[in-house]
Amino acid sequence: MxxxxxxxxxxxxxxxxxxxxxxxxxxxxxxxxxxxxxxxxxxxxxxxxxxxxxxxxxxxxxxxxxxxxxxxxxxxxxxxxxxxxxxxxxxxxxxxxxxxxxxxxxxxxxxxxxxxxxxxxxxxxxxxxxxxxxxxxxxxxxxxxxxxxxxxxxxxxxxxxxxxxxxxxxxxxxxxxxxxxxxxxxxxxxxxxxxxxxxxxxxxxxxVLGRAGQVNVAIDHDACIHCDKCSEACPADPAILVPALAGEDDMVRAGDCMACGACVDACPASALRFRLGRSGRCHPHEYDRNCPFSPRGAAR
Ligand code: SF4
Ligand code: SF4
Known part of the structure; x- marks a missing residue:
């Protein structure tokens, strides 16, 4: 549903x-x-x-x-x-x-x-x-x-x-x-x-309180086909999805996310899902290389 x-x-x-x-x-x-x-x-x-x-x-x-x-x-x-x-x-x-x-x-x-x-x-x-x-x-x-x-x-x-x-x-x-x-x-x-x-x-x-929220939208970068349907659906502000879509984060981190799930519903590739807990944050430039919090970085 x-x-x-x-x-x-x-x-x-x-x-x-x-x-x-x-x-x-x-x-x-x-x-x-x-x-x-x-x-x-x-x-x-x-x-x-x-x-x-x-x-x-x-x-x-x-x-x-x-x-x-x-x-x-x-x-x-x-x-x-x-x-x-x-x-x-x-x-x-x-x-x-x-x-x-x-x-x-x-x-x-x-x-x-x-x-x-x-x-x-x-x-x-x-x-x-x-x-x-x-x-x-x-x-x-x-x-x-x-x-x-x-x-x-x-x-x-x-x-x-x-x-x-x-x-x-x-x-x-x-x-x-x-x-x-x-x-x-x-x-x-x-x-x-x-x-x-x-x-x-x-x-x-x-x-402001949302910066500590534990219910977060996580992204599977390998599944994403970059169709932008999630951004079009986001009622909060499409900008909050940018770091995750650009491969710089593994979740929507901005305190503005309402956990509404519109992006999860809209994604045709099932690349987005709700996840409990917050991952650590990597500097955008190290996300794919050395960051221990990045799925790609950790896999190396
Ligand atoms: S859960 Fe809602 S507010 Fe948060 S990124 Fe997705 S569409 Fe935007
Ligand atoms: S809707 Fe899904 S596949 Fe399309 S850009 Fe967003 S996360 Fe990627």
Whole structure:
């Protein structure tokens, strides 16, 4: 089965996970779902409740690391121990898997962006592959935290398109809807996947964490026929595949990889696969000669 099919199921499932508790509770409170005279639990009393920024699962607080940094900067104080532990847990889990696995497998904005990208290609709207460097989102994340400290409130949370999808579906709220509309217009008219690739501050935080990720795309150089279908499929940025395709690395190392598997699905030669763990890194010039981490170097 294609990894992309599994990923779509997970993306939609995650959206449902965050939207269903308040919706079900709403029906229950309206007497449409639970009925009866008994007390109806509020969503917050359920096993899982919250948004993609902050949630509670079986009593454990989960907080996105950017929201935690913004809140601490804005309030100029530390979070509670439970909130700090929740932010750390999220950072460690995504850091160990692949930071931007959040973008590829969980974030609803990426799901919408991939849909817009597919539609744009289908109707034949051509946009540049890249207009902003993908590392810009790390600077955007730093600017968001600094601005939060300056103005005294978490600025990205107020306009987050991620929260917009969540709140819009669950509560009919419009906060962040303007950002979401601007992103869709930019992706249709400015450059391919510009928000997720280059501008999203949460993506910037996960890009940094992704440098330690243990779920990686590995390449079999002998099988590769250099057709570039993997680069065409990559939603993160085709540039992140270049060192592996050029024979300078045996895996996609960039923190920007979302572990989405689109390249693995697209490869007609089965030259790409997921691998657990990270290989050591060789200098590009020694990759084929003396590097102990290179399959070719080790074979000599
Ligand atoms: S390199 Fe492959 S797995 Fe990583 S983001 Fe690009 S398409 Fe997805
Ligand atoms: S799709 Fe597969 S065969 Fe084609 S360039 Fe990428 S790794 Fe090589």
């Amino acid at each position: 294609k990894i992309t099919v599994v990923r779509r199921v997970v993306q939609v499932g995650m959206l449902a996970l965050f939207c269903l508790p308040p919706l079900l509770a709403g029906w229950g409170l309206a007497g449409l779902f639970a009925g009866g005279d008994g007390e109806v639990a509020t969503p917050a009393e359920g096993v899982f409740f919250g948004s993609l920024s902050s949630s509670s699962a079986a009593g454990v607080t989960l907080l996105d690391p950017l929201a935690a940094l913004e809140t601490m900067a804005a309030s100029r104080s530390l979070l509670t121990a439970a909130a700090l532990a929740g932010a750390l847990l999220v950072a460690v889990v995504y850091g160990l898997v692949r930071g931007r696995a959040f973008c590829g497998w969980v974030c609803p904005v990426n799901l919408i962006g991939e849909g817009v990208d597919a539609m744009r290609r289908r109707v034949g709207i051509a946009v540049p592959e890249r207009t902003v460097d993908r590392r810009a989102k790390i600077a955007v994340a730093a600017a968001v935290v600094a601005t939060s400290a300056l103005v005294g409130f978490p600025v990205f949370e107020a306009a987050s398109p991620i929260g917009a999808v969540n709140k819009g579906l669950a509560f009919g709220g419009f906060a962040g809807a303007g950002t979401l509309a601007a992103i869709i217009i930019a992706e249709l008219l400015v450059s391919r996947r510009v928000w997720c690739r280059a501008l999203c501050p949460l993506g910037g935080v996960f890009q």
